[in-house]
Amino acid sequence: MFNLRGVLWLGLYLLFILAPLFALMLGAMPPARGFWTEFAVALGYSGLAMMGLQFGLTARFRYVTAPWGEDVIYHFHRQVSLVAVGLVFAHPLIIFAAQPELLARPESGEIPIGAVAALLSLAALGALVVAALWRVKLKLSYELWHRTHIAIIGGIVHMVGWSFYLQDPAKRALWIALVAFWVVLLVYVRLVKPLFLLRRPYRVAAVQAQRGDATTLVMEPVGHAGFTFTPGQFGWLTVWGGAFNVTAHPFSFSSSAEAPGGRVEMTIRKLGDFTSTIASVKVGQRVYLDGPYGAFTIGQPADIHVLIAGGIGITPMMSMLLTLADRGDRRPVVLFYGSADPDSTIFQTELAALLPRLDLTIVPVLSKPPQGWAGETGHITAELLSRHLPPAYEQHEYFICGPNPMMDAVETALDRLGVPMSKYHSERYSFA
Ligand SMILES: Cc1cc2nc3c(=O)[nH]c(=O)nc-3n(C[C@H](O)[C@H](O)[C@H](O)COP(=O)(O)OP(=O)(O)OC[C@H]3O[C@@H](n4cnc5c(N)ncnc54)[C@H](O)[C@@H]3O)c2cc1C
Structure with missing residues (x-):
């Protein structure tokens, strides 16, 4: 399905990344320093522009996230961050490969502030990436990792400290405006939004x-x-x-x-x-x-709503079922609910209480069933779904939430049943 709002946001994103780079080429240019040096500088500027804009992606602006859903935005944030960090690291590597003499200590013995900031920000960025990829193995808390994002400030100090391309007042103004925009985003996220929350406890x-x-x-x-x-x-x-x-x-x-x-x-x-x-x-x-x-919401016209939950992924489904019951909605709903055993099956009593209030079929699927269990066991597969759902499968509306491996398997199963992507909705609890 063509998503005009999504395409517009993507266009705006690319504009914010590329326009500052192209603007550097306008007007008076400093003396050229060879292709590889200039190329490396372009990579550095692009990487920094991408990083700055990450605040906008994760600032919880509903209009930005709505066309895709928060999990997709965070996934994009993670992948784009890796690309941006790659660009930033390529920047000094290419410069030093093209001009190894730059590695020598300056005659004055004084290391310029721009170079110090560059070193610090590279070290902090390296730590940020290592922590992002291996946070759990390294036993770092999510909160600590969150704070390492401050690394980006070093990149800005380096850019301003070096200022080779920013001699021209117009270009300087443009980059100052861009950095100011990032700062405004940061102030909004860290100050304005919390102030708003403080007044609404x-x-x-x-x-x-x-x-x-x-x-x-x-x-x-x-x-x-x-x-x-x-x-x-x-x-x-x-x-x-x-x-x-x-x-x-x-x-x-x-x-x-x-x-x-x-x-x-x-x-x-x-x-x-x-x-x-x-x-x-x-x-x-x-x-x-x-x-x-979030965009994981019920409301689309469908003959049957099919809710497929694994473990704690039952929570949004519970809200959907309670709301349908409170609204007196009697459209058929089938809930496939995967959990290990009855002891770990959340909302058992609450779900049973909903049966008289809804046209609801519950299919519990246990991976470690107790002795004597007569219901479904193992994982939710295409065969299991087709045992409980009437064809045509592509006419039902599906909602999937659970651990990532389960969600991948269910999406593959739906694909096998001929359900188009437009008919299923997924909420991923792990942004990784
Ligand atoms: C849209 C959405 C809805 C969710 N709904 C539920 C729910 O109803 N019930 C429930 O139990 N869990 C839910 N989760 C998962 C829940 O947010 C994480 O389990 C929780 O944040 C883990 O924090 P922790 O410090 O205990 O664990 P940690 O071990 O620190 O984190 C475990 C994983 O959770 C994620 N995570 C941790 N902190 C954050 C954070 N601040 N922001 C984003 N992701 C984070 C990371 O991927 C991390 O690897 C939901 C997640 C998302 C994205």
Whole structure:
């Protein structure tokens, strides 16, 4: 399906990356320094422009993320960052290969500030990439890794400190404007948005233990009406350290979009540093919620809605089912729910309670079934789906959420059943 808004945003993105580079070639030019040096400089500028714009990608602007979905944007952010870092590293390597004499210490003995900044930013960027790729193995917290993003400031100091191309006042003005734009984005994300959240706090109204190492936080707005969301969407939650905490965590809403008083619930499974603290949250605690986000929402016309969840991927499905029930919607829904065993199957009781209120079929699929289990076992495959769904498969609307390997397998299975990509929607919980 042609996505005009997506194409426009992509065009704008390319414009922001390439225009500053081409602008350097306008007007008065400094003396040429040979092809490879100039080429390397162009790579450096492009890499820096790409990095600066990353703030825009991850600043949670709904209009930017909506055409693709947040997970795709973060995936793009990750891949583009690697390309940008590659360009930035290629920049000095090519320069020194073309002009090895530059490696010699200057006669004055003083190393220029631009060179010091370059060295520091390269070292910090190297650390950022290593941490991004092997964060879990290195046992670094997500929060610490988040803070290493400051590396980009070194690149800007290097560019301004060297200023070979920025002698021309017009070019200097353009790059200053660009850097100012990045700073504005940063101020918006780190100051304006938190200030907004500070004025719209939430209070934890209940903390409910769930099966499968999960906990539901029930939150209600304090002194404001909250926000409305579409079932399937998610919000960024900050529990500790106040609204200005650098790292918020994304969680799907697991409650009905029709809940009164702006009340929202998130059901969180223990996984790492942050999620392991959720069970210790106290009733009455102040938390901050930024939302709603995401394009993983029910609402498209379909004969049957097919929800395919694995583990904690049940949370957006729960919100969809509760909302459909509250709205008295009796369209058929089939839920395929993969989990290890009954003990780790979250929302068992809540799902059973929904059966009389919906035209709902639940197909539990257990990978470690207990003795005597008569239901489906193993993984969700094309054969398993076709055992429970009537043809024509391409007319149903599919929603998939779960661990990445499960989602890949289900997407392949749907492809085998002849379901076009436009008929299924995926929400990936791991941005990796
Ligand atoms: C759109 C979306 C909806 C989600 N909904 C739910 C849900 O309903 N219930 C649930 O239990 N989990 C959900 N998650 C996953 C949840 O956000 C992570 O499990 C949680 O942030 C892990 O944090 P941690 O510090 O405990 O674990 P860590 O071990 O630090 O992180 C584990 C992985 O989670 C991701 N992650 C960690 N921190 C962040 C962050 N601040 N921002 C983005 N990604 C991060 C990284 O990929 C990381 O590798 C959702 C994720 C996304 C993207």
